[in-house]
Each structure stands twice: as C-alpha cells, then as structure tokens.
Amino acid sequence: MKTVPTPNAALPIIHLLSSGGFYGAERMLLDHCLATPGQHQVLFLDAPPELIARFREAGVDCQGCAGLGELLRHLRQRQHEQPLINTHNFKGLLFGWAGATLLRLPLVITQHGFTPRSRKQKFYTWLSLQLCRTASVNRVVCVAESIAVLHRQASVRAEKLQVIPNGLPAAPAQMVHNTDRPRWLAGYVGRLSSEKGPDLFLDALIPLCHQHPQLDAVMLGDGPEHEALQARIDGAGLQQRIRLPGYQIAMQPWWQQLDALVISSRTEGTPMILLEAMQAGVPVVAFGVGGIPDVLEHRHNGLLAEPADSAALARQLDALLNEPKLGRQLRDNAKRTQQDRYDLKALAERWSQLYIRTAREARA
Numbered sequence: 471m472k473t474v475p476t477p478n479a480a481l482p483i484i485h486l487l488s489s490g491g492f493y494g495a496e497r498m499l500l501d502h503c504l505a506t507p508g509q510h511q512v513l514f515l516d517a518p519p520e521l522i523a524r525f526r527e528a529g530v531d532c533q534g535c536a537g538l539g540e541l542l543r544h545l546r547q548r549q550h551e552q553p554l555i556n557t558h559n560f561k562g563l564l565f566g567w568a569g570a571t572l573l574r575l576p577l578v579i580t581q582h583g584f585t586p587r588s589r590k591q592k593f594y595t596w597l598s599l600q601l602c603r604t605a606s607v608n609r610v611v612c613v614a615e616s617i618a619v620l621h622r623q624a625s626v627r628a629e630k631l632q633v634i635p636n637g638l639p640a641a642p643a644q645m646v647h648n649t650d651r652p653r654w655l656a657g658y659v660g661r662l663s664s665e666k667g668p669d670l671f672l673d674a675l676i677p678l679c680h681q682h683p684q685l686d687a688v689m690l691g692d693g694p695e696h697e698a699l700q701a702r703i704d705g706a707g708l709q710q711r712i713r714l715p716g717y718q719i720a721m722q723p724w725w726q727q728l729d730a731l732v733i734s735s736r737t738e739g740t741p742m743i744l745l746e747a748m749q750a751g752v753p754v755v756a757f758g759v760g761g762i763p764d765v766l767e768h769r770h771n772g773l774l775a776e777p778a779d780s781a782a783l784a785r786q787l788d789a790l791l792n793e794p795k796l797g798r799q800l801r802d803n804a805k806r807t808q809q810d811r812y813d814l815k816a817l818a819e820r821w822s823q824l825y826i827r828t829a830r831e832a833r834a
Contacts, residue, residue, distance in 0.1 A: 480509040481825055482553035484545070486535075486562035488515040491717070492524060493661060494742040495558055495582045498613075498636050503530045505639065505818040508825060511553075513541065515561050538565055545569045554829050556580055560594045563601060571606040576832035578609045578824070581617050583739030583760060585665040599624035608828045611821075613739040614761025634821060635740045635761065637814035641749050642722065654791060655686050657728040657752075659721070659743045660735070662693030662714075667734035667757070672699060673780035674734065674787065676706045682791060687712045690724065725750035729797070730790055736778060738762055745812050748772075748804035753797050755786045765812070769796070771803035 485503070489496055503510040503525075512532035514522055525532045535541050545553070556578045557566035563579055570577035579602055586595040602610050603626050610626060612618040612633050621631055656675060660666040668689060675687045689699065689712070696714060703712045718724065731747040731754045738760030745765075747754050754772040756762050757779075766772030773790060775782035790797055 480507070481829055482509045482548065482551045483511070483556055483825060484548070484553045485510065485512045485556045485558060486515060486541070486566045487512060487517070487558040488561035489517045489521060489559075491518065492521055492719075494636075494739075496521065497742045498582070499558060500525060500528055500530065501637075501639055501814055502818070502821065504528060505814050506821045506825075507818075508822070513544065515541070515565060538568060541565050541569055542572065545573050545575065549573055549575070552576075552829070552833060554578060554825060554832075558582065560598055563598055567601050567604070567606055571604075576608050576828050577606055578611060578828060579607055581610060581612045581621070581739075583613070583617060583737060584620070585737050587664060587736070599626065602626045602630070608832055609824060611824065615764055616760050617739055632824060634817055634824070635764070635812060636742055636745060637812045637817040638742075638745050638749055638808065639814045653684050653686050654682070654729045655688060655727055656730045656732050656755075656787060657687070657724065658689040658691070658732055658734065659718075659724075660691050660733075662689070662691050662695045662699060664695070665735065665737050666691075666693075667736050667778075668693075668695055668699055669702075670736070670757075670778060670780045670783070671732055671734040672702055672712070674732070674784040675712060676702070676708065678784050678787060678791075679708050679711055680706075681788075685711070685791065688724075688728075689714045690716075690718045690721075692717045721746065722750075725752055728752045730755055730787060732783065732787060733757065733762065734780070734783060735759055740765065740812075745808055748808040748812075751801045751805055753790055753800040754804065755783065755790060757783065765807070766804075769800075771800055771807045773800070 512525055512530055513535040515535055522532055554576045555566045555570050557563040558580050566577055584595045586592040610621055610630050613636050615633050618631050618633050658671045662668045679685050700714055703709055731752050733756035740761035744754060757777045758774040759777045766774055768774045773786040775786050
C-alpha cells in the first residue's frame with residue numbers, strides 16, 4: 471500500500487536543474503528550497519562547482535548528477551520514499567520526465583520561460599510543451615500568465631496548469647539610496663546574451679548618454695556578447711561612461727547607486743531582478759514582455775515600452791531623468807506592490823499546498 475503524505479510530513483522533493491551560473495531561476499530555486507516546507511534536494515545535471523557550493527553554504531542538500539543513468543540510479547535508491555520531482559529547465563524536464571515515467575513518481579514542471587530564438591531552442595520549446603501534455607506530468611507551474619497562455623495554446627489541460635509568480639524574502643536591513651550624487655546611473659543586470667537584449671539596451675543608452683552629459687550606465691553580467699558590446703561602447707566614445715564590470719555576486723552595493731534599472735529583454739518570465747529592484751526602491755524601465763506587464767503598471771510602479779522598441783525605451787528613461795517626482799512615485803508604489811503581491815512567504819505556502827495535493831493525487 472502506498473504511503474500518502476500528511477500536511478505535517480516532510481515531503482521529499484527532488485529538484486532537477488542544468489545551469490551555467492547563479493541567475494534568476496537559480497535565485498528562485500535557492501529561495502524556494504529555504505522557504506517552502508519539504509525535504510528539498512537539488513540535483514544539478516550540469517553546474518559549475520561554485521554554484522553547487524553556494525547552495526550548500528546556504529544549507530540546501532545538493533549534488534552534481536552526471537547523466538541520465540546516474541539520475542535513475544539515484545531515484546531508484548530513493549524510490550521507497552516516493553519523492554516528488556520538480557524540474558526547472560529543458561534538460562531537467564527531459565530527465566525528470568524519463569525518471570518519473572520509468573519509476574512512476576509524481577512530477578511537477580516549473581516553467582521559468584522560453585527563449586525560442588534559434589531552431590534548436592524552438593525545438594526545445596515545442597518538445598517541452600508536448601511533454602507537458604503527457605500523463606507523466608502531474609502539474610505545470612508557470613511563473614507568469616504569458617507562459618501559461620503558451621501551454622493552453624499547446625492543449626495542455628487546464629487542471630494541470632497553475633500560475634505562481636516568483637517572490638522575494640523579506641528585505642534586508644534598510645538600504646540608504648545615495649541621491650546626492652551629481653551624476654545619474656542607469657543599470658542593466660543580466661546575462662550578456664541575445665534573449666536579454668543587451669544590444670537593445672545600448673540602442674537606447676548610447677543616444678541618451680550623448681543627449682544627457684550627466685548620465686552614466688553600467689551593464690552587470692557576463693556572456694557571449696561582451697566583446698561586441700564593448701566594441702560598440704568604444705566606437706561611441708563612451709567607454710568612461712558605459713561600463714561592463716562583469717558578473718556581480720552581491721547586488722546590494724549597486725542598488726544603493728542605481729537611479730534606474732533598465733530591462734531590455736526580448737523574452738522573460740517574472741524576472742527576479744525586477745522584483746529585487748522594486749524591493750530596493752530603484753525605479754524600473756522595461757519592455758513589456760512576458761510577465762513584466764503583470765507586475766508593472768505604466769507610470770504607477772514602473773515605466774513600460776513596446777517590446778524591442780529601443781527608441782520608446784529611451785523616451786521612458788528620458789522621462790524618468792526629467793521628472794524627479796515621477797521617480798519617487800514609482801519607487802514608493804513599486805515597494806508596496808512587491809510587498810503585497812510578490813512576498814516569498816505567501817507564495818511558498820501556495821507551493822506547499824500544490825506539492826501536498828500533487829503527491830496525494832499521484833499516490834492515491
């Protein structure tokens with residue numbers, strides 16, 4: 471007879487993730503494991519050692535897992551516990567689906583977003599949606615309504631789908647934003663790769679820097695477009711005003727300096743960096759892609775531009791530069807929005823109930 475977990479049981483949950491570094495999905499997963507009741511374990515299908523060390527230092531049970539065979543051996547060793555599998559990207563989904571199907575384990579798919587720009591990525595997106603339709607998948611959790619729409623269009627059953635946005639734990643000690651600086655700093659934070667639109671950021675910022683002598687910019691992150699971006703900055707003669715310091719482990723010192731976060735992504739879910747900026751009191755100017763319009767209301771708690779329209783993005787940033795009162799309004803309203811709607815404690819409870827319900831249904 472199968473064991474059915476009770477609300478007080480420490481439900482074993484095995485997360486599967488392939489990752490190149492600590493970005494939005496990794497930040498979400500780390501916070502999730504620390505905040506959501508359950509016996510969490512993270513199996514990294516690919517990951518740099520420093521990422522695994524970061525999770526371990528935070529107190530999360532985790533380990534590397536070299537290939538599908540090793541994963542299946544690990545799952546068989548724990549099969550008597552009837553763990554629930556939660557996957558977090560395409561490789562995790564593929565491996566998790568195979569393990570759940572072969573060993574008849576409950577399976578939750580967390581969809582953080584899609585980047586279907588290349589032929590290979592489009593195939594991954596299509597296959598991901600098709601696998602979500604199969605009986606092996608018990609629940610599909612989308613971090614934004616726009617992602618859920620894609621699943622409905624692919625005929626994933628409505629009862630499988632649930633939207634649970636990302637959230638943040640309580641804010642650290644109150645940060646003091648330095649507003650007395652003579653210069654104004656706009657920031658990009660993210661991987662320097664096409665889906666995040668660093669080129670679109672420069673399309674907006676280079677003309678604005680020429681127009682506003684007091685404006686500087688910083689692009690925090692690393693990635694394959696670094697050299698091309700630096701060449702554009704050098705060609706514009708702005709190497710002293712638009713800097714690329716690389717990937718940053720700690721964001722808090724930057725939140726104290728930034729006057730605006732600019733999100734120029736071509737595709738998104740519910741970006742963790744958006745919520746972090748809102749919590750830190752840094753106004754956000756963004757393209758209205760993915761789940762961003764679900765979070766931001768234009769000229770209430772952020773500024774929105776049409777996707778991929780860098781001229782429109784520049785106009786919104788220009789408005790922020792020229793209207794200090796607007797900046798204060800956006801900052802105050804954004805803080806309230808984050809606290810009221812994207813608080814991790816409340817969202818973790820929704821996740822906990824989903825896990826318990828899924829395990830009960832799968833094991834009944």
